[in-house]
Amino acid sequence: MDLEARAHAEHPEALRLWLRLLTCTQLIERQLRAALREHFDTTLPRFDLMAQLERVPEGLRMSELSRRLMVTGGNVTGLTDQLVAEGLVERIGVEGDRRVWRVRLTEAGQRAFADMAHAHEQWVVQALEALTPREVDTLHRLLGKVKTHVQTLQGVATPEDIA
């Protein structure tokens, strides 16, 4: 358990920070995946897709889901197909452009998501409970700088990006 081994060289502080960032994220993500699997028989990408829909009751088109989840269109089709088969989301035609779908949570999907989101939140809170509220704030702010910079580097340009 020490992924933090890639350190060496001229900027050891930056490298060490990156490796610690990666380790923390992996530890928490692994736990969340396992817990979602165990308690709700679902996966993180499916949870994320539902989380996007939960914020937009009227639904999102496939291309918008693809952009927000940062995955290609084919994957969104696959995830959506699964969730439709389970009755958690539905595709609704958009009048005026018959190529486009709005995807939205069904009522069952809303109920299921509420349960999952509640448990998910508790797992996250537990993982981060070593930090004081002030430290949570500081971390959030500093990571915000990193996020903005990296997005600029990668030319993502998402003014409508929230949080």
Added chain:
Amino acid sequence: MDLEARAHAEHPEALRLWLRLLTCTQLIERQLRAALREHFDTTLPRFDLMAQLERVPEGLRMSELSRRLMVTGGNVTGLTDQLVAEGLVERIGVEGDRRVWRVRLTEAGQRAFADMAHAHEQWVVQALEALTPREVDTLHRLLGKVKTHVQTLQGVATPEDIA
């Protein structure tokens, strides 16, 4: 590009922090994967395996690599096989126990890793260049608290964990 959508509920600060942590890590990791692929035709797990070996010239046994990389044994066998086929690492028998191997970098592997590590470091430095040295320090320290706590929760208990 806004994975940071799962927020809501009773502890929105913790959730927001987790989602930002995840977004930052994914953005950087994606870029590193793409760059390793493009410039060195390799992958992050292979790079990580070589990074572990670079610190231990005499080599590590398969089980130790498995522990350090946080993946199961079968995966280490597969990664090692690939790297052996390319002449970057070698398996050496251990006298006294014929079940055990020491895996270590070959000379070619050392040279290849030095190149990759140098480029890798520059990519990381660039991703984190929005932070002052002091902020890098703060982030590293706060994430250290998270890491320790999560490892305790998961019962990992790794006193020999470095960094």
Added chain:
DNA sequence: TATTGTTATACTCTATAACTATA
């Protein structure tokens, strides 16, 4: 012609479990 979404396919990464060979 361009765009939206789907299909087909393949590759990386990972886990589990059965297996071989030593101890």
Added chain:
DNA sequence: TATAGTTATAGAGTATAACAATA
């Protein structure tokens, strides 16, 4: 019997590219 490592297999998760329908 227990341990070190391997093999076999399966399933996420993701990407690319060709495709159909519609604009």
